[in-house]
Amino acid sequence: xxxxxEWALHCCVVLTAAPAPVPxxxxxxxxxxxxxxxxxxxxxxxxxxxxxxxxxxxxxYVLTRPPQEITVLDVVTAVDGAAPAFVCTEIRQRGxxxxxxxxxxxxxxxxxxxxxxDEAWRAALRGITIADLARDVTGDxxxxxxxxxxxxxxxxxxx
Numbered sequence: 286x287x288x289x290x291e292w293a294l295h296c297c298v299v300l301t302a303a304p305a306p307v308p309x310x311x312x313x314x315x316x317x318x319x320x321x322x323x324x325x326x327x328x329x330x331x332x333x334x335x336x337x338x339x340x341x342x343x344x345x346y347v348l349t350r351p352p353q354e355i356t357v358l359d360v361v362t363a364v365d366g367a368a369p370a371f372v373c374t375e376i377r378q379r380g381x382x383x384x385x386x387x388x389x390x391x392x393x394x395x396x397x398x399x400x401x402x403d404e405a406w407r408a409a410l411r412g413i414t415i416a417d418l419a420r421d422v423t424g425d426x427x428x429x430x431x432x433x434x435x436x437x438x439x440x441x442x443x444x
Contacts, residue, residue, distance in 0.1 A: 289364045292318055293326040294418065297360060300336065301352045301419045302431035303438060306345030311438060326364055333363035352415035358407055360415075370406070371399035 296312050309327050313320035327346055330336040335355055336346045348355065373396040377384045392400065423430055 286361065287365050289322070289326040289329070290361050292316065292323055293330055293360050293364050294357065294415075296323070296327065296346070297330070297335070297348065297352070297355065297415045298419050298422055299434055300346060300348045301415060302434050303347070304435060305343060305438075306339040306347050307438060308345040311345065315434070315437065329363045330360065333359065335359055335363055348415070352419060353417075355415045356411050357413045357415075357418070358410035361410055369400070369403045371396075371403060373399070 313323045
């Protein structure tokens with residue numbers, strides 16, 4: 286999984302508390318990350334329909350739907366794509382003891398195990414929403430964490 290997933294998830298959680306659209310530059314400053322790399326992640330989220338870019342002086346990014354309707358898997362897929370983490374290359378058909386292709390009518394044990402693990406991982410991420418993460422962040426840092434974020438975003442103004 287790319288680092289962009291982490292950045293995108295943090296941005297989505299922050300956007301749950303933002304009273305107004307948040308410019309990409311402000312999100313980058315808040316997280317002390319590269320603005321250009323973060324902008325790419327926000328573009329990925331936008332293409333996936335998870336955030337919307339509001340134009341103008343008070344513009345920035347907002348979530349397109351309630352945070353309880355956006356899953357972690359939605360964000361992972363938006364940033365890294367939907368391809369499985371493991372891709373079988375049929376290594377069993379190579380080498381001096383190769384299994385003939387016509388004998389490989391079903392996935393091997395390794396491929397089956399990896400596919401099951403991938404599905405379990407996706408199911409777990411599908412079961413966690415941005416709202417869940419925001420609730421957990423509040424639990425980790427206290428009830429004032431989002432008030433602090435809102436105050437910081439409002440005090441500094443658009444970048």
